[in-house]
Amino acid sequence: MHSLVLFAGNSNPELAQDICRHIGIKLGDAQVTTFSDGETRVEIMENVRGRDVFILQSTCVPVNDHLVELLLMIDAFKRSSVQRITAVIPYYGYARQDKKVAPRVPISAKLVADLITASGANRVITMDLHAGQIQGFFSIPVDNLFAAPVLLEYIKENLKNDTVIVSPDAGGVERARAFAKRLDTQLAIIDKRRMAPNLAQAMNVVGDVKARTTVILDDMVDTAGTLVQAATALKEHGALEVHACCAHAVLSGPAVERISDSEIQTLVVTDTIPLGEKAKGCDKIRVLSVSKLLAEAIHRCHTGSSVSSLFV
Numbered sequence: 001m002h003s004l005v006l007f008a009g010n011s012n013p014e015l016a017q018d019i020c021r022h023i024g025i026k027l028g029d030a031q032v033t034t035f036s037d038g039e040t041r042v043e044i045m046e047n048v049r050g051r052d053v054f055i056l057q058s059t060c061v062p063v064n065d066h067l068v069e070l071l072l073m074i075d076a077f078k079r080s081s082v083q084r085i086t087a088v089i090p091y092y093g094y095a096r097q098d099k100k101v102a103p104r105v106p107i108s109a110k111l112v113a114d115l116i117t118a119s120g121a122n123r124v125i126t127m128d129l130h131a132g133q134i135q136g137f138f139s140i141p142v143d144n145l146f147a148a149p150v151l152l153e154y155i156k157e158n159l160k161n162d163t164v165i166v167s168p169d170a171g172g173v174e175r176a177r178a179f180a181k182r183l184d185t186q187l188a189i190i191d192k193r194r195m196a197p198n199l200a201q202a203m204n205v206v207g208d209v210k211a212r213t214t215v216i217l218d219d220m221v222d223t224a225g226t227l228v229q230a231a232t233a234l235k236e237h238g239a240l241e242v243h244a245c246c247a248h249a250v251l252s253g254p255a256v257e258r259i260s261d262s263e264i265q266t267l268v269v270t271d272t273i274p275l276g277e278k279a280k281g282c283d284k285i286r287v288l289s290v291s292k293l294l295a296e297a298i299h300r301c302h303t304g305s306s307v308s309s310l311f312v
Contacts, residue, residue: 059093078120
């Protein structure tokens with residue numbers, strides 16, 4: 001069998017090291033820097049001919065820089081005669097631009113998928129895609145993992161039995177229902193109307209949350225506008241406590257300030273995106289690692305074992 005090696009761009013260095021620790025390998029040696037004019041420079045510093053290469057890179061802030069790093073690393077490995085290239089993208093940027101919402105706009109999630117495929121990737125491992133249908137934008141195999149096992153374990157260990165799982169909008173009902181089923185608890189839904197991009201207004205709560213511990217569940221938190229308004233609505237409807245869980249902590253703009261000043265007691269996120277300094281200083285935000293889950297997926301893909309159990 002061709003030997004496994006994991007390389008990483010500049011988006012998630014700590015996550016890459018944690019994954020290597022779980023697998024029991026050393027992180028591959030690659031230089032990913034910039035030239036003086038800002039162009040990305042990639043050089044692989046070890047022989048990779050015939051090896052099974054995995055590249056870890058979230059396309060998070062700065063999104064375009066990290067995306068270009070990923071594309072150039074894939075191209076570098078393709079030209080180095082590797083046996084297979086798997087792009088491990090814990091957070092897939094541009095995922096929210098997965099359809100035309102207005103005339104004369106791009107479907108950016110599809111374009112990014114085409115770029116990754118055209119650059120030479122043979123397979124993609126990602127996590128909690130904003131829309132599962134994005135898998136169909138690729139012409140190569142895609143494994144869309146879920147942070148659910150990590151988040152479920154936290155909820156079971158730290159929150160009370162009378163927990164109500166809350167979807168912050170209609171689009172997240174399926175995800176919230178799956179959590180509620182696994183926890184054998186109730187489900188509530190926030191009726192939300194979005195007035196403009198990055199601007200939302202929570203209108204009503206569907207379900208009984210009075211005197212209950214509530215957990216808002218979403219795939220990502222960006223500006224936290226939706227999350228904070230949902231928390232306010234839950235409190236107004238008599239919720240005892242408001243907590244939140246999400247896979248991807250984008251936390252752009254005023255997100256950290258909004259969370260700090262909100263009714264939310266804790267926001268549990270994963271390390272698919274590294275926290276900025278401001279977020280690290282917020283005592284409401286707690287980070288869970290998905291390194292073990294990603295390490296298991298990488299190992300199974302390398303050995304040709306089934307990854308089906310990771311989706312349960």
